[in-house]
Amino acid sequence: MTKNETKTNISYILLLINVLIVVLVSSNLRSPIISVSPVLGDIKTALRLSSLQISMLTSIPLFMFATCSVLVSRFSHKLSINRLLLYSLIILSFGLFLRVTGSLFTLFSGSVFIGLGICIGNVVTPGYVKNNFPKQIGLMTGIFAVSMNISAALASGFSINIGKWTGFGWRGSLGIWLVISLLAIIVVIIEMIFNKNKLQEVKSSISSSDFNMFRSSQAWNISIFMGLQSLFYYCIMAWLPAFLTDHQMNAESSGWVLFVIQITMLPVTFGAPIIAQKMKNQKAMIVFICSLMLISTLMFVFLKSEWIYINAAFIGLSNGLSFSLAILFFSLRTKSSVNAIKISGMAQSVGYLIAAFGPPVFGKLHDWDPTWKTSFYFLSFAVIVMFYFGIKAAGNKFVED
Numbered sequence: 001m002t003k004n005e006t007k008t009n010i011s012y013i014l015l016l017i018n019v020l021i022v023v024l025v026s027s028n029l030r031s032p033i034i035s036v037s038p039v040l041g042d043i044k045t046a047l048r049l050s051s052l053q054i055s056m057l058t059s060i061p062l063f064m065f066a067t068c069s070v071l072v073s074r075f076s077h078k079l080s081i082n083r084l085l086l087y088s089l090i091i092l093s094f095g096l097f098l099r100v101t102g103s104l105f106t107l108f109s110g111s112v113f114i115g116l117g118i119c120i121g122n123v124v125t126p127g128y129v130k131n132n133f134p135k136q137i138g139l140m141t142g143i144f145a146v147s148m149n150i151s152a153a154l155a156s157g158f159s160i161n162i163g164k165w166t167g168f169g170w171r172g173s174l175g176i177w178l179v180i181s182l183l184a185i186i187v188v189i190i191e192m193i194f195n196k197n198k199l200q201e202v203k204s205s206i207s208s209s210d211f212n213m214f215r216s217s218q219a220w221n222i223s224i225f226m227g228l229q230s231l232f233y234y235c236i237m238a239w240l241p242a243f244l245t246d247h248q249m250n251a252e253s254s255g256w257v258l259f260v261i262q263i264t265m266l267p268v269t270f271g272a273p274i275i276a277q278k279m280k281n282q283k284a285m286i287v288f289i290c291s292l293m294l295i296s297t298l299m300f301v302f303l304k305s306e307w308i309y310i311n312a313a314f315i316g317l318s319n320g321l322s323f324s325l326a327i328l329f330f331s332l333r334t335k336s337s338v339n340a341i342k343i344s345g346m347a348q349s350v351g352y353l354i355a356a357f358g359p360p361v362f363g364k365l366h367d368w369d370p371t372w373k374t375s376f377y378f379l380s381f382a383v384i385v386m387f388y389f390g391i392k393a394a395g396n397k398f399v400e401d
Contacts, residue, residue, distance in 0.1 A: 017191045018132045022125070022140055024184035025085060026147040028092060029121050031155035032114050032177050033061050038159040039170040046170065047104055057111055064115025065122065066352040072123045073213075073345025081131060081337065082192050084124045089185045092117025096178040100171040122348055126330035127341035137331045138277030145269035145324045151180075153262050211400060213342045218401065221393040222329045223347040227354025228386035229322035232293060235379055236261075236315055238359040243372055247305040257312045264316025269324040276328055282394035285325060290387040292318035297380040301373050322390075326351075333399050343399055358382070 036043075036057050044054045072084075079087070095113025098106045125144060133140040159173040166172030213219045237258075244257065276282045296314045299307065330347065334340045365375040 014191065014194055017187060017194070019140075019143070020187050021085070021184070021191060022129060022144050023147045024180065024187055025089070025121055025125055025128075026144045027151040028089065028177070028181050028184060029118050029125075030148050030152035031180070032092065032096060032118065032174070034152045035155035035159045035174055035177060039163060039173045042163075042170040043107075047107065049104075053104075056108065060108065060111040061115030061118060062352060062356065064112065065119050066349055066356065068116060068119045069123050069345040069349040069352070071345075072120050073342045081124055081128050081341070082188060082195075084120060085128060086185065086188045086192070088117045088120035088124065089181050089188065090117075091120065093178055093181040093185065096175065096181060100168075100175040102171075119348075123345045124341055126327060126344045127337040130331040130334070130340045131337035138273040138275070138328065141273035141324060141328045141331065142270035145273070145320075145327060146266060149262070149265055149269055149320075153266075211339055211342065213339070213346045213399065216399040218333060218393065218395075218397050219343050219346055219399045220350075221389045222326070222333060222343060222399070223350035224354065224389040225322075225329075225386060225393045226326040226347040227351035228382050228389070229289075229319065229326055230351050230355035231358035231382055232379060232386070233319050233323070234355050235358045235362045235375075236319075239362055239366070239375070242366075243300070244305055244308070246372070249305055249308070257308055260309055260312040261316040261319075264313045265320035265323075268317055268320035272321045272324045273328045276325055277332065281396045282325060283391055285321065286387065286390040286394045289318050289321045289325070290383050290390065293322075293383045293386075294380055297376045297383065300376045322386075325394075329393055333393070333397070335398055335400055339399060 040054055040057070043049065043057070091113050095110045095115075095117055097110070098113060099110030101110075126141075129137060129140045129144060155177070162176050163169045163171075163173035166176065168175065240257065244253070249257075272285070276285055279285070292314045296311055296318065299311045299314075303311075326347070330344045331340050334343055362375045362378060365378055366372055368374065
């Protein structure tokens, strides 16, 4: 075998490793949190937790996202992207192990480490994609989003069964994800060993940027768009079962509605970034997304639970498109991987803070108006505001301009 053939083979191997890293890292960014919901009752009983304490298991990681994303992006210049990914996975793995060791203290402290590990991965992965796949950003963003959603769907659907299969109950349901994070650590280390020179170049390029993302109007457009599309998603996920119950739909049928939403999201989260990258701008896609969301909210107002599966498909399509497009903007609207990391940090901090207000406001409006109409009017207004910032974010303008 000639030297050129050897180099070509090594290049292909590294390419496969890079793709595998994106798949494995993204598979760790939702599943450790989503897997908690199905076994909350078991955890509450086993550790004798109050309702407030049990709710903290899901809110702690979200709080870490909102407070730490910007800090992660600001300190990212001190380390290579690969090393940051490695540290995020190590922190996540430690948190996953700590969470299932048995005591109340380790349960909550493990959740803190899990939130921090996922936070770093959320912020850094778009920069990794931009740096390693500059000509395939759309394709790799699609793979990133699909891997995240598939693992989340598996975590949601199989958590209880995993606990039964392993024989460890809720600890098995939550601890199984440690296997995926450890596998990701191994693959990242392998790439770092094979690619030492490239890592030095990446670190040098990161160290040279001092751009202030918070002074960029385009960065704010992307961040607010990210936040409002998340607000729509979390309001629907939090309150749709209660809405359907109020309209005489049983729990099993409500579950199928949520299933339709998740399944509909999968193909568009993969295909949308590929199509969007080839467009001069993504304004037509924003119009389509917001139109579907607005139709969906008005269907809830005027049709209640009628045509609910069609409405669920609208929600899945629009949210799948909006989420993948928001993630794509991190790479598409920046000129370097370091700024992709910075806008990722800013957008996720601002975005999660915006999204956090959604479900409480939606629920409070329902207390004031039991018909749910005011709640969905609030969501309609959020979609209109999202349209305004989405059109601006979709314009062919870099955050650095």
